[in-house]
Ligand SMILES: NC(=O)C1=CN([C@@H]2O[C@H](COP(=O)(O)OP(=O)(O)OC[C@H]3O[C@@H](n4cnc5c(N)ncnc54)[C@H](OP(=O)(O)O)[C@@H]3O)[C@@H](O)[C@H]2O)C=CC1
C-alpha cells in the first residue's frame with residue numbers, strides 16, 4: 333500500500349483527494365499538512381475529527397510526517413510553501429507531486445534543480461482531458477500557423493481562486509507560443525487599438541463555483557475553431573493526482589509532468 337501525505341490537506345483539493353483516496357485500496361492518506369495559522373490550529377499535531385479526516389494526523393511541519401510516507405502530494409496553493417515542501421522531500425529522498433499553480437520561472441527552475449535529488453512531478457492540471465487538450469492545441473496551432481488564424485485563450489474559475497490567469501491557461505499559452513514565432517501574452521484590452529498580429533490574449537473570468545473551464549479560440553475569416561475543456565468536479569483532478577502519486581512513488585529522481593503518467 334502506498335502511503336501518502338497531503339500538503340494543503342484542508343483545502344478544496346486536499347479534501348477532494350482525501351475523499352477520492354478512501355475508495356482506492358492501493359493507497360492510504362497517512363497525514364495532512366496545513367498552514368500554521370489555519371483555522372483548526374488547535375488540532376495541529378494530533379489526529380483530528382474533521383469530516384473526512386477522522387484519525388488522520390494533521391501538522392504544520394511536513395518534516396514530522398515525511399518518514400511515515402512514500403510520496404507527498406502538494407496542493408497548498410502557496411508557491412513559497414510548496415517550494416519549501418519540495419526541498420524537504422529532496423533532502424529526504426521522497427517523491428513529490430505538485431498541483432499548486434502560480435510558480436514564477438525562477439521557482440520552476442528551483443524545482444528542476446531539486447528534481448536532481450528526488451522525483452518531482454509538476455502539473456497545473458491533473459485531468460486527462462486537459463492534458464489531451466494540451467496535445468490538441470499543439471496540433472491545431474501547428475496546423476493553422478500562417479493561415480490567418482488568431483489565437484485567444486479564456487479561462488473561468490470560482491470566485492475564491494487566488495492566481496490569474498490559471499496555471500492551465502498559462503501552460504496553454506506556452507504550448508501556443510512554442511509553435512508560433514515570438515508572440516506576446518496580453519491580459520487586457522481596453523481602449524481604441526485593433527488587435528496586433530503578435531498578441532495572444534489570455535483572459536481570466538472569476539465567479540461562483542466554476543470548477544475550471546478553458547477554451548482556446550482559433551479565429552479565422554469565415555470560420556473559427558474552439559477547443560474547450562470543462563471540469564465539472566474536483567474529483568477529476570484528485571484522481572489524476574492519486575494516479576500521479578502511484579506512478580511516481582518508486583521513481584528515484586527526475587522532473588516529470590502528467591504526460592509521463594498518462595502516456596500522452
Ligand atoms: N494541478 C491541478 O490539477 C489543480 C491545481 N489546483 C491548484 O491547487 C492549489 C490549491 O487549490 P485549492 O485546493 O482550491 O485551494 P485552497 O485554498 O482551498 O486550499 C489550499 C490549502 O492549503 C493551505 N495552506 C496554505 N499555506 C500552507 C502551508 N504553508 N502549508 C500547508 N498548507 C497550506 C490553505 O490554508 P489557508 O486557507 O489557511 O491558507 C488551504 O487549506 C491552487 O494553486 C490551485 O490553482 C487546483 C485544482 C486542480
Ligand SMILES: O=C(O)C1=N[C@H](C(=O)O)C[C@H](O)C1
Pocket residue numbers: 433456457489493494497498499500501543544545563
Ligand atoms: O484553482 C483551481 O480551482 C484550479 N486551478 C488549476 C489552474 O490554475 O490551472 C487547475 C484547475 O483548472 C482548477
